[in-house]
Amino acid sequence: MPFVPMRSPHSMISVTGQTARRHSAVWAALRLRADLISSLPIDAFRHTTSGIQEPMPLPPVLRNPTPYMRMMEWVYSSQQDLDTYGNCFGLISNVDGGLFPRFITLVPASEVTVVQKPDGDVRYRIKGREYDRSEVWHEKQYTVPGMAVGLSPIAYAALAISQYVSAQQFAVAWYTQNAIPAGILRNSAKTIKAEEALEAKARFKASVAQGDVFVTGVDWEFSPLQSKSNDAAFLNSMNASAADIARFFSVPVDMIDASQAGTSVTYANITQRNLQLLILHLGPMISRREDAISASLMSGPRFVKFNTDALLRMDPQTRSAMMGQQVRDRLRAPDELRQLDNFEPFTEDQYAQIDRLFTTRRVTVTTPATPVETEGLVDGIES
Numbered sequence: 001m002p003f004v005p006m007r008s009p010h011s012m013i014s015v016t017g018q019t020a021r022r023h024s025a026v027w028a029a030l031r032l033r034a035d036l037i038s039s040l041p042i043d044a045f046r047h048t049t050s051g052i053q054e055p056m057p058l059p060p061v062l063r064n065p066t067p068y069m070r071m072m073e074w075v076y077s078s079q080q081d082l083d084t085y086g087n088c089f090g091l092i093s094n095v096d097g098g099l100f101p102r103f104i105t106l107v108p109a110s111e112v113t114v115v116q117k118p119d120g121d122v123r124y125r126i127k128g129r130e131y132d133r134s135e136v137w138h139e140k141q142y143t144v145p146g147m148a149v150g151l152s153p154i155a156y157a158a159l160a161i162s163q164y165v166s167a168q169q170f171a172v173a174w175y176t177q178n179a180i181p182a183g184i185l186r187n188s189a190k191t192i193k194a195e196e197a198l199e200a201k202a203r204f205k206a207s208v209a210q211g212d213v214f215v216t217g218v219d220w221e222f223s224p225l226q227s228k229s230n231d232a233a234f235l236n237s238m239n240a241s242a243a244d245i246a247r248f249f250s251v252p253v254d255m256i257d258a259s260q261a262g263t264s265v266t267y268a269n270i271t272q273r274n275l276q277l278l279i280l281h282l283g284p285m286i287s288r289r290e291d292a293i294s295a296s297l298m299s300g301p302r303f304v305k306f307n308t309d310a311l312l313r314m315d316p317q318t319r320s321a322m323m324g325q326q327v328r329d330r331l332r333a334p335d336e337l338r339q340l341d342n343f344e345p346f347t348e349d350q351y352a353q354i355d356r357l358f359t360t361r362r363v364t365v366t367t368p369a370t371p372v373e374t375e376g377l378v379d380g381i382e383s
Contacts, residue, residue: 017084017110020154020161025242028256029249030083036282037289038076040306047301060096061297062304065104077106082141082285083249085109086150089124090137098299104137114138116148139292141285157248161241250281271318274311282311 020026042062045053065074081088089112094102113125124131124138140150154161192200242258255277286306294303326332335345346354 017154020084020157023161023241023245025245025256025258026154026157026161026249028258029245029251030080032251032255033083033249033282033285034076034079036311037079037286037306038072040286040308040310042071042075042304043307044298044302044304047303056302058304059100059297061100061102061104062293065090066093066106067103069106074104074106078139081106081109082139082150084152084154086140086142086152087112087114088137088139089126091126091131092135092137100297100299101137114149122148137296139289141288153248157245161245250285252277252281270315271312274313278308278311283308 021030042058044056044058044062046056048054062071065071069077078088078090087109088106089109090104090106092101092104096102107126111126115123115125115130117123122133124133124136126136142151142153144151242256243253246253246256246258286308290303290305298304323332323337327334327337338345
C-alpha cells in the first residue's frame with residue numbers, strides 16, 4: 001500500500017518501508033513485535049451456555065494458511081506489514097464448506113492500492129488487477145473514522161527516520177573522507193605552484209595510503225580537520241531518533257537496546273518486565289488481531305486467542321511457589337499442574353512414597369489430667 005514519501009527539509013532523504021528498515025531502531029522494533037506475537041500459541045474456543053470457554057480444534061486455515069507457509073511465519077510476516085504500513089493484505093484462494101477462507105496468500109502491502117468510493121465501497125488493486133472485499137484479506141491496525149485503511153507508523157515517523165538516515169550518511173561520508181577534506185598539507189616556507197601542489201599531494205597520499213610513514217623536511221605541515229561542533233551534535237541526534245522510533249512503534253526503549261539518558265527502570269524479575277510489556281504495549285494489538293481473525297475465519301460462538309501465558313514465563317522458584325499455593329488454596333489439582341510440565345498423573349507407588357515422607361501423623365500427648373491430641377513434626381517429618 002503506497003504512501004507519499006516524506007522528505008525532511010534538512011536532509012531530503014526519501015523514507016519508504018524499505019529505507020526505514022535501515023534505521024536500526026526501526027528494524028529492532030519491527031522484529032521484536034513480530035517475534036513475540038508469532039511465537040505465541042493460538043487456541044480456539046467456543047462459548048457455551050454456561051459461560052465456560054470450551055477448547056476446540058483450530059480450523060485448517062489457522063494451521064496452514066497457505067500450502068507452503070505455516071501459521072508462525074504467516075503471523076510474523078503479516079505483523080511486519082501491520083507495523084510498517086498499518087495494513088496487511090492477502091488473496092483468498094479457496095474457501096471451506098462454510099464459505100470461510102481456506103488459504104490466504106499474503107501480498108506485500110507496498111504492492112496494494114486501496115480505492116474507497118464515495119458510497120463507501122472498497123476495491124483493491126493488486127499488480128494491475130482489481131479485487132472486491134470477498135477476495136482479499138485486509139487487516140488494519142491503526143484506524144481512524146472514515147478511512148478504509150489503517151495509518152502507517154512509518155509515514156508518521158518519517159521525519160525522525162530521515163534525520164537518522166541523514167546522520168548515518170554524514171558519518172559514513174566523514175570517515176571515508178568524502179564529506180569534507182581529511183586535512184590540509186601546507187608548505188610553510190614558500191608559495192608553491194599548482195603543479196608542485198599536485199605532485200606533493202600525490203607523494204603524500206601514496207605514502208600514507210597504506211599506513212606508511214611520510215618523511216619530509218621542516219617546510220611541510222599537515223593539519224587534520226576536525227568535525228565542527230554542530231556536525232557532532234547532528235550525529236548525537238541519532239540517539240534521540242531511536243527513542244522517538246520506540247514511541248512510534250510502541251516498544252520500550254531499553255528493549256531495542258537504545259540508550260536514553262537520565263532514565264532507568266528496575267524490575268523485580270523477568271515476569272514483571274514482560275507483564276508491563278504485555279499490558280502497555282502488546283496487549284491492545286493482540287486483542288485487535290484476535291478480533292479480526294475470529295470475525296473473519298470463525299463462525300458463531302467460536303473465537304481464537306493468542307496464549308499470552310507463553311510470554312509471562314516465570315523463573316523456576318516463582319513458578320514453583322505459585323503452583324504450590326494454587327494446590328494449597330484448592331484452585332488446581334496436582335495432576336493439572338503436572339500436565340503443564342508434561343508429567344503423567346501420580347501413580348500409586350508415587351502416592352505411597354509421598355505418604356511415607358509427608359503424611360500428617362497424629363500423636364497423643366498424655367498429661368496427668370487429660371490426653372490432648374496435637375499435630376506437629378515427629379523426627380523431623382511433618383506430622
